[in-house]
Amino acid sequence: MSPNDGTVAGTGEFRLIEAVTAGRKQPETTLLGPGDDAAVVATPDGRTVATTDVLVQGVHFRLDWSSAEQVGRKAVAVNLTDIAAMGARPTSVLVGFACPPDTETSVVTELTQGMWIEAERAGIGIVGGDMVRADQIVISVTALGDLGGREPVKRSGARPGDVVAVCGRLGWAAAGLAVLGRGFRSPVSVVNAQRCPEPDYEAGLRAADGGATAMIDVSDGLLSDLGHIATASDVGIDIRTADLDVSSRLTEVGTALGADPLKWVLTGGEDHAFAATFPAFADLPEGWTEIGVVTMPDSGVTVDGKKYGHHGGWEHWR
Ligand SMILES: Nc1ncnc2c1ncn2[C@@H]1O[C@H](COP(=O)(O)OP(=O)(O)O)[C@@H](O)[C@H]1O
Ligand SMILES: Cc1ncc(C[n+]2csc(CCOP(=O)(O)OP(=O)(O)O)c2C)c(N)n1
Ligand SMILES: [Mg+2]
Numbered sequence: 001m002s003p004n005d006g007t008v009a010g011t012g013e014f015r016l017i018e019a020v021t022a023g024r025k026q027p028e029t030t031l032l033g034p035g036d037d038a039a040v041v042a043t044p045d046g047r048t049v050a051t052t053d054v055l056v057q058g059v060h061f062r063l064d065w066s067s068a069e070q071v072g073r074k075a076v077a078v079n080l081t082d083i084a085a086m087g088a089r090p091t092s093v094l095v096g097f098a099c100p101p102d103t104e105t106s107v108v109t110e111l112t113q114g115m116w117i118e119a120e121r122a123g124i125g126i127v128g129g130d131m132v133r134a135d136q137i138v139i140s141v142t143a144l145g146d147l148g149g150r151e152p153v154k155r156s157g158a159r160p161g162d163v164v165a166v167c168g169r170l171g172w173a174a175a176g177l178a179v180l181g182r183g184f185r186s187p188v189s190v191v192n193a194q195r196c197p198e199p200d201y202e203a204g205l206r207a208a209d210g211g212a213t214a215m216i217d218v219s220d221g222l223l224s225d226l227g228h229i230a231t232a233s234d235v236g237i238d239i240r241t242a243d244l245d246v247s248s249r250l251t252e253v254g255t256a257l258g259a260d261p262l263k264w265v266l267t268g269g270e271d272h273a274f275a276a277t278f279p280a281f282a283d284l285p286e287g288w289t290e291i292g293v294v295t296m297p298d299s300g301v302t303v304d305g306k307k308y309g310h311h312g313g314w315e316h317w318r
């Protein structure tokens, strides 16, 4: 698609978001509007953190690749990491659900079971939702959260000289996608990583309490998501590949499929690890590993000091 062909593909996902959000005046009660992993709104009772992510059959999941329960778990998990990436604790989720008329009822109940399993993992419940007809299964989850008195950790707070760190696995879900896409079902470790992430929701709180200056969950790909921090903070970011954990399991799968495991780590989405920046010389919170440095504006996101030759991550319609 060319940029000016009048379609959303030509416009691109992130310019489309810009087009629908720019210039809209928010009320004073919107403490943090669109542009981060979640919004923060003021209510007479306090503050609420809110976010939503939609999963579409065939785009985000396939029921011949994953069980309905795994899809349900993933639908909730990908929303709760957006809450955690603000330095907040999830408080509840609501579930919008659409499906064709011939969908087996058991698919809906198994999806729901998965959503409850993941919600309970975070100590919360599903407090509402909606059911509508559609041509394929669509799951729209809205998650709410509580900052517990903390300031939200935004995408915009990184400063040159900060260190870049991650918490959680990278590249595993992309390896699993490559395996499933070629018709295989093993190794089950990477395939399960694609079916459902297992985020450590406390990692975002530990980062916030540890002084993180900016944070994001890695949904699209490390380079792409760090790009959002770089743009929002008006800084550059350089990643050192020697400090990335390219697990031997990813190397094995890469060798078997003739694929580059480092590319999965740098650009694979859906592991929902957390990436954050911290002041230089700060003690990193438990589970966090330093992988790079925040550099001066306009240098973009580089890998070992050089521009990376591939897309930094997933983009819808590309
Ligand atoms: N249709 C929309 N209207 C308003 N804000 C939107 C819309 N779509 C996306 N956004 C906002 O754009 C930002 C980026 O979205 P997205 O890339 O989906 O974030 P994430 O990867 O954290 O889920 C978020 O703050 C999101 O709330
Ligand atoms: C059937 C299928 N095809 C492709 C993918 C790969 N995939 C789909 S969405 C996505 C990126 C994340 O999804 P998005 O809707 O952008 O979530 P957000 O960034 O808003 O959290 C990836 C890697 C998949 N999970 N399943
Ligand atoms: Mg996010």
Ligand SMILES: [Mg+2]
Pocket: 052, 053, 054
């Ligand atoms: Mg989103």
Ligand SMILES: [Mg+2]
Pocket: 219, 220, 314
């Ligand atoms: Mg995305």
